[in-house]
Amino acid sequence: MIKKSLKAFYVGLVLLLLYAPVLLLAVYSFNSVDLIGTWGEFSFSHYVKLFTEPVILEMIGNTLVLAFAAAALSTVLGTAGALGIYYSKKRVKRALNGVSQIPVINAEIVTALALAITFVAVGLEKSYFTLLIGHMVICTPFVVLSVMPKLKQMDNSLYEAALDLGASPATALFKIVLPQIVPGIVSGFMLAVTLSLDDYIVTSYTKPATFNTISTYVYNATTKGNAHTAETLSSFWALTTIIFVVILAFVLVANLAGSRKKEGTK
Amino acid sequence: MTRPRFSRKALGIPYAVFLLFFVIVPMLVIVFYAFTDKQNHLSGMNFIKFFSDPTKLSTIAYSLVIALITTAVCLVVAYPVALILARSKMKKKNVILMLFVTPMWINFVLRVNAIRELLNWIGILGEANYFNTILGMVYDFLPFMILPLYTTLLKIDESLYEASADLGGNAFTTFSRVTVPLSMPGIMSGVTMVFLPSMTNYVVSDMLGNSKVTIIGKFIETYFGSDWHMGSMIALILLVVVFLSTMLSGGFKEDENVRGTNL
Secondary structure, rough: HHHHHHHHHHHHHHHHHHHHHHHHHHHHHHHHHOOOOOOEEEEEEEHHHHHHHHHHHHHHHHHHHHHHHHHHHHHHHHHHOOOOOHHOOHHHHHHHHHHHHHHHHOHHHHOOOOOOOOHHHHOOOOOHHHHHHHHHHHHHHHHHHHHHHHHOOHHHHHHHHHHOOOOOHHHHHHHHHHHHHHHHHHHHHHHHHHHHHHOOOHHHOOOOOOOHHHHHHHHHHHHHHHOOHHHHHHHHHHHHHHHHHHHHHHHHHHHHHHHHHHHHOO | OOOOOOHHHHHHHHHHHHHHHHHHHHHHHHHHHEEOOOOEHHHHHHHHHHHOOOOHHHHHHHHHHHHHHHHHHHHHHHHHHEEEEEEEHOHHHHHHHHHHHHHOOOOHHHHHHHHHHHEEEEEEEEOOOOHHHHHOOOOOHHHHHHHHHHHHHHHHHHHHHHHHHHOOOOOOHHHHHHHHHOHHHHHHHHHHHHHHHHHHHHHHHHHOOOOOOOOHHHHHHHHHHHHHHHHHHHHHHHHHHHHHOOOOOOOOOOOHHHHHHOO
């Protein structure tokens, strides 16, 4: 019994420490003062600031638009890529799979540096296009990795049956193959969104100078913080809290829904 | 006999072209810059300069030590967590595991900023730069360690523990002779997944180390401004190290894709 509660205590302690920084910000995001540790009174002022400051709204918008654009493009490219790889001959398959691994295991700074130098070498100025390419380089291989297992689980005879019944190969692909790999496509897309939302290093190397995402904005504000007021910094607390609550809700709902589904199938 | 077929293989062409232009070519460009000098003449000088400059080597050494400590702390903290969860008979242990991974979904820079605010509140921001950097890395990379450990520990057959006990092994012997050896694949991939970002992700060291801690990733970044050739050489060396260590640890595994677990 003691052993059991000791174990629970340890796991709980690590979790508590892991969440401490975010919880601290969550509490002080409702503080009227821009200072952690000094409590003024309960206030939504940091949230008001977050939703009224045009620069901050712009970087949040930029981050979301970029993430969904990069994820959508990566999903299309990666899904088609996975299909192509799956149906290719062994040697082509091995080569493409191998190259796909490079951005996955490479240090981000190496990917970023290589892309940035290449863009300069071919005379491509940094623009939204280069930024999008940068994000696609990190996202697309993960889409391929998500879709591939679903292709391997697929029943190939269904495709042949569709052809025998007179479907054109394109129809068979869209009506038979694609529906079977939808879960892989969806999780690939979600993965791509989170990778893009999270990225700092590749973004900073491929973005145009005046463009900012949450990552680059917050990084610059905290490390080169001369132009930033305490007010701006404290609006990040509100932003962190909102993101945290949304994610926690999403994860819990997804898990509860998932476990209910499993119970239902028993 | 053969009707004209819509080629399914052709679907891979755009992806292959994309990989060629934006993955292979950039890697070749890095190799080119690494082995040329400022006049674009073929040269091995960058390589020699790198290995003969004590300041460069000491930066690398510092970075390696930081990464080693981070990895060791992560392993020591994560192993019990993973073991307790893997052997727990609790129904909802998946939810608890999820809670360990959930912080990964908050924007990375915002997460580091939260730690920064915490350290500032405690009063050690700017005071203990190396300590803060390591602490921040442990915070950020801990899930990378917990997950592969949990996956391999979960696969260990319960009866092996019983067999060890029946054969007279005490808790410690069972742990050191059964649990640890069988979880070695998880340890290896956890170690690689923490060690590599600890050497290269300079966001943590910049934001928490008061920009006074230089890890290999930052080192490459500083050369991006001044000397592409040297920067590329360091990047290339890092690339080789990363690939060798990944190959040694058995490559990237799909089921240990930390970010995918919540989906």
